[in-house]
Amino acid sequence: xxxxxxxQAVARAAISYVVPGQIVxxxxxxxxxxxxxxxxxxxxxxxxxxxxxxxxxxxxxxHGIQVFDLNEIVSMPVYIDGADxxxxxxxxxxxxxxxxxxxxxxxxxxxxxxCIADGSKLVKVMGKFPLPVEVIPMAQNAVAxxxxxxxxxxxxxxxxxxxxxxxxxxxxxxxxxxxxxxxVALEALMNNIVGxxxxxxxxxxxxxxxxxxxxxxxxxLTF
Numbered sequence: 001x002x003x004x005x006x007x008q009a010v011a012r013a014a015i016s017y018v019v020p021g022q023i024v025x026x027x028x029x030x031x032x033x034x035x036x037x038x039x040x041x042x043x044x045x046x047x048x049x050x051x052x053x054x055x056x057x058x059x060x061x062x063h064g065i066q067v068f069d070l071n072e073i074v075s076m077p078v079y080i081d082g083a084d085x086x087x088x089x090x091x092x093x094x095x096x097x098x099x100x101x102x103x104x105x106x107x108x109x110x111x112x113x114x115c116i117a118d119g120s121k122l123v124k125v126m127g128k129f130p131l132p133v134e135v136i137p138m139a140q141n142a143v144a145x146x147x148x149x150x151x152x153x154x155x156x157x158x159x160x161x162x163x164x165x166x167x168x169x170x171x172x173x174x175x176x177x178x179x180x181x182x183x184v185a186l187e188a189l190m191n192n193i194v195g196x197x198x199x200x201x202x203x204x205x206x207x208x209x210x211x212x213x214x215x216x217x218x219x220x221l222t223f
Contacts, residue, residue: 006118006213011035027081028053028099053099079110090223091183095132095200115207130174132200139195152178
């Protein structure tokens with residue numbers, strides 16, 4: 001199976017976690033896009049969704065799915081999103097799609113986080129995928145120096161030769177070369193660096209369930 005076929009398989013499997021009559025939180029990225037396409041097939045069974053990015057909101061609306069502002073929502077049963085890496089504890093690296101802050105906010109309101117990913121995303125130790133960090137632009141160099149002291153190399157993420165800006169108007173520093181053996185501790189440490197908005201480690205509140213697309217089928221991990 002191709003990587004896209006694996007993503008489609010987990011997207012279909014994730015539909016069983018959508019609660020009829022309830023709003024669903026939806027993530028950002030290629031795997032989340034496959035989920036949105038599947039969600040469109042059952043859109044008449046739910047009031048709508050909360051989007052973790054402007055891109056996700058646009059795709060939901062294209063499918064005729066109502067998009068709710070998170071401020072209108074007290075709680076929701078489930079948030080469904082992909083991961084760039086996930087370990088055996090359910091901790092994840094997220095932010096490859098530059099939506100880490102809104103993803104973390106929407107996930108915090110959901111009762112359950114269902115991660116959908118192809119099997120290559122499951123790793124023993126995270127860090128091969130560069131860790132995204134959303135940063136206030138004026139703090140770029142100050143934050144980069146602090147991140148480099150942790151043993152990695154912080155690099156400004158560019159798009160078309162210019163700094164990529166998040167939906168919040170901030171920049172992203174991708175930290176290369178880390179070996180994340182204690183993701184909960186690293187997340188807490190980075191959260192205390194002045195100028196950082198959000199760290200792309202979802203460890204203190206990681207996934208509750210992970211649906212992994214494997215050659216032999218979808219494997220379900222619970223944490």
